[in-house]
Amino acid sequence: AQKITQTQPGMFVQEKEAVTLDCTYDTSDPSYGLFWYKQPSSGEMIFLIYQGSYDQQNATEGRYSLNFQKARKSANLVISASQLGDSAMYFCAMREGLETSGSRLTFGEGTQLTVNP
């Protein structure tokens, strides 16, 4: 079964509007971390935001916030006030087994976001 599911292959948003990118996950490990990365066309992976499974509050980083609903196993990324430079591929990822740095990241299929002027 897929561990990370991103159901939106592509999303469009008008500049200055907010957009939500969906992510659901599946794990039986009580300790896990959820990450969002941005990948522009140049290919580099840019870390955006992190949410730990034990974190009580939703993570926020500038214009990025994570809508974490643990019971529903969802970790949606909200981008406020979209900018043209936000156009990129966005990946949701999960890290299980947080005891060491050796735990891998499993990625979703990604969502291609296009911001229209």
Place this chain on the structure above:
Amino acid sequence: GAVVSQHPSRVICKSGTSVKIECRSLDFQATTMFWYRQFPKQSLMLMATSNEGSKATYEQGVEKDKFLINHASLTLSTLTVTSAHPEDSSFYICSASRWKYNSPLHFGNGTRLTVT
């Protein structure tokens, strides 16, 4: 912030030759590094986990004799694509993490390999 450096960023080689890709953590020690492969418009697929001082752990379906991984020090891991063929053409990207559980994986800028 943490930086991972990956070289080369782009390489074109002839079929049958070998290509080495380097991944360095510049300001922290990484006991574990990860190598991913990405085809166009697809997600990142983990190829192997590189452990300093020991053998790499390969994912199912990844040929360890074709994709040689060496993690010689706490700051350097290398991926060698041996006897490359056109189907090995892809985007290869490495990553490393600090020991902290909530540290993100920091990625290199990737290597675009084209085998002609």
